[in-house]
Amino acid sequence: MGNDGLEAAPIKRKLYAENFEDSIGYEPFYYFDVTKAFPVWKEAIMNFYAARHSSVRFVRYYEALAMEHGNLIGTDYATTFTVDECFRRVVQEYL
Numbered sequence: 001m002g003n004d005g006l007e008a009a010p011i012k013r014k015l016y017a018e019n020f021e022d023s024i025g026y027e028p029f030y031y032f033d034v035t036k037a038f039p040v041w042k043e044a045i046m047n048f049y050a051a052r053h054s055s056v057r058f059v060r061y062y063e064a065l066a067m068e069h070g071n072l073i074g075t076d077y078a079t080t081f082t083v084d085e086c087f088r089r090v091v092q093e094y095l
Helices: 038-045 049-053 058-073
Strands: 030-033 078-082
Touching: 030 058, 038 058, 049 058, 058 078
Parallel strands: none
Antiparallel strands: 030 078
8 A cells, every 4th residue: 555545556557658759660559439538638638838839730640640540440539559569469269
């Protein structure tokens, strides 16, 4: 138990989110439909200074990326995560 009286979260795996700065070599492993949440994200991100004043068009970049990922899984918007290469094994009893 930590100093705050809360038990430690049971972390089972480490996931990496795709981002503009580290996109080279990123290979999506998990896809999540975020269509319902996307308008909330878009409104929230506009509160960040960099989203409105950067020479890089972050909001447009991430919106296009979410649309691309969504297209691949049949939704309007999706986000992806990846795992370390050594954990990219899926064991299933049946296909």
